[in-house]
Amino acid sequence: MSLSHEELSAVEKLRFLLSTRIGYELPNEFRTLMARQARKLSQELSMQSIGELADALKKESEGSQLWIRFVGRMTIGESYFFRNPNHMKTLHKVIFPELLARAQKQPVYIWSAGCARGEEPYTLAIMLRDLDPRAHELPIHIVATDIDAEAMEQAKRATYGEWAFRQTPYSIQRRYFTLENKHLTLHPAITEKVTFVYHHVAVDRDLPAFPPQGFDLILCRNLLMYLREDFRNRAGQVLSKRLAPHGFLIPGQVERIDGAASLVERLFVLGSTIYTRTKDRDWSTRFFEEALERLGAASNNPIFRATSAPGTPVPAPLLAKPPAQATKRLTRSRASDPLPTQTLKPAKVDPPKVERFTELNPRAKAQLDDPLSHLAVSSVYDGIRALLASGKKHEAEAACEELIVQEPLQPNHHCLLALVRLEREDPDGAIEVLRRAVYCDPDNLTAYYLWWLVGVRYWGIAWDRTQWAMRHLSRLVIGLDDHARVPLLSNVTAGDIRYLLHRNWDSFRK
Ligand SMILES: C[S@@+](CC[C@H](N)C(=O)[O-])C[C@H]1O[C@@H](n2cnc3c(N)ncnc32)[C@H](O)[C@@H]1O
Known part of the structure; x- marks a missing residue:
């Protein structure tokens, strides 16, 4: 949904207030979401518009009830159990x-x-x-x-x-x-x-x-x-x-x-x-x-291995093996213990578990059935790529932004927007959305690959972050088959990444 000129300027005022008073900064992509939340809050407070809300906030201190409610609506509270x-x-x-x-x-x-x-x-x-x-x-x-x-x-x-x-x-x-x-x-x-x-x-x-x-x-x-x-x-x-x-x-x-x-x-x-x-x-x-x-x-x-030098790049683990699984101890608790016992088990799927997932969490079940299904390239993506191929870069960017508004937590949407911005020679814009992608999924191979690509193409941009992306890439390609394709980028394989990391590592250490 697009915002009226009036709403857009009220949202900008709210962003400014959030940033200057409590240091909270939301990027441009979140403007529609902010407007929706602000509209809801102003209605609850019987205010006429988002602009009125912005004016009221300006007059009050950050400790006031109004500010506390406002901040609660604006901050991104995405979280889940056992995250990362x-x-x-x-x-x-x-x-x-x-x-x-x-x-x-x-x-x-x-x-x-x-x-x-x-x-x-x-x-x-x-x-x-x-x-x-x-x-x-x-x-x-x-x-x-x-x-x-x-x-x-x-x-x-x-x-x-x-x-x-x-x-x-x-x-x-x-x-x-x-x-x-x-x-x-x-x-x-x-x-x-x-x-x-x-x-x-x-x-x-x-x-x-x-x-x-x-x-x-x-x-x-x-x-x-x-x-x-x-x-x-x-x-x-x-x-x-x-x-x-x-x-x-x-x-x-x-x-x-x-x-x-x-x-x-x-x-x-x-x-x-x-x-x-x-x-x-x-x-x-x-x-x-x-x-x-x-x-x-x-x-x-x-x-x-622990390294004591801050920021020391970790060499590409071309021959590294994952660590041996630590053996788990089964523990017993006292009879009066209100909770059932048993230590944390590795996430192995037994039949009742799958049934329960069907009842409780269909997305998790889909991923169990086919862990790679969520990486499939959809026809929407193909459409955006076609726009890009025919030189319609602005239209491609707008289409990506629309996708992100609909599904802000889908990392591949952000990666696709980063690709489009790279095509538009906008490395800062690409980095901005790659931050979102790795926020949504800290293990997203495509995002780190693109981040690293930005660093290599535009030498000097976010330099330490390029090294950081390399570290993540080298971690994520462990165990992947050389022919495994990087999601979204059908012409790049895990083998290519290993080779590129291996070739470039020394230059990054200097
Ligand atoms: C994205 S959630 C992350 C929750 C959890 N730490 C996690 O990683 O799953 C960020 C939380 O930080 C809170 N937050 C943002 N700025 C804050 C600040 N300056 N002080 C305390 N909490 C803050 C937000 O309200 C939100 O609930």
Whole structure:
């Protein structure tokens, strides 16, 4: 739906207010969505137009009820349980065993900053409980914060639709949730472990829920990417200040902690980026090396090895093998335990599970039947490519934007728009939408390939990001057949990517 001139200018005012007052920046593609949300809010408040809403916001302070409601409607609260397999693997295998051991001696504090409707902090509580059925008896405190007050109210109710479970093993759904009217509600034994607090990550305040010694683990994922640079830097300082000695800080897969580069160092562990305090450099290097050795990760496998030099490119793992699966321990809990026992199982599909997926999550079932089906190129894409081939670049771009409005979370739509923008010699525009693509799917091979292509073609653009895209590419081609085609780009194969990475790696290291 296109916006009237008046609405467009009101939306621009709202974007300006959001950016200057709370540092939240939404790109152009989100204007239609913003207008829809603002229209709804202004109607609820009996206002005549979005413009009236913008004028009212201008007069009020950010702490006012109006602002709190407005921010709740504008922020992107997309989240789901067990988001990002790399992070889950790192937490499950490396960080949580350490925190459970620490909790035997002292209280352990975990912070989920930007918790949305609670999917992330509850995932952490479930994982801890799954690793150790007595975890709820240990002094482990999970604090979850957000600037979306309505989302946190929903979080406290802890009831979710099927889409929140698109990456959740069925065994977890069965053990920790009860199903009612196609919605799953989390068991109170898990919800009671999480405290929700209203908090802006860049405008820090001392809160009773915040321990003076800092947090042992902080997750601040998929939030920083929306903050204006100065707010992002401030958030980085807050996060590093709140990190306890020997604490771990995990940003989203495509994010980095910019404002605190001198305070924390980066480590690449099991495909995740983890920050620890610079003061803890020796401890953290030792910690990750030992953890990886325990896991049996091949010591010559750079992807799975901790590196203490920030930003050091990881060599292309042409001969790398994935790490050996860690053996899982079956644990028992006491008879009085309200939750069923059994540790987290790998997502193996047994017949009842498939049936249940049909009932609960048809999209997940489709992916189980044919994991590659969602990568199929549709006729709409073919149409856009035809427009491009006949030189109608503006029409192709408009068609992509229309697709994105309809399905903003489909990464391939963003990749296609990036391709069109590349054709239009607009590398900045391409990078802008590739950020969206990897936000929607942090493991999207096409997105990283295109990102890398932009870096190679336009030398100097987002230089560090080109190296970062290479790292992801080299991770994602592991295990792919040489002939496997890159989705959307039928003429590029995984073998081509390996070859190109291999040829270009040295020049990137210089
Ligand atoms: C995209 S969701 C990500 C949720 C979860 N961390 C995840 O990765 O699944 C981002 C959340 O961050 C919240 N948020 C945005 N800016 C924030 C800020 N400055 N302080 C705290 N929360 C913020 C939004 O309201 C939203 O709920």
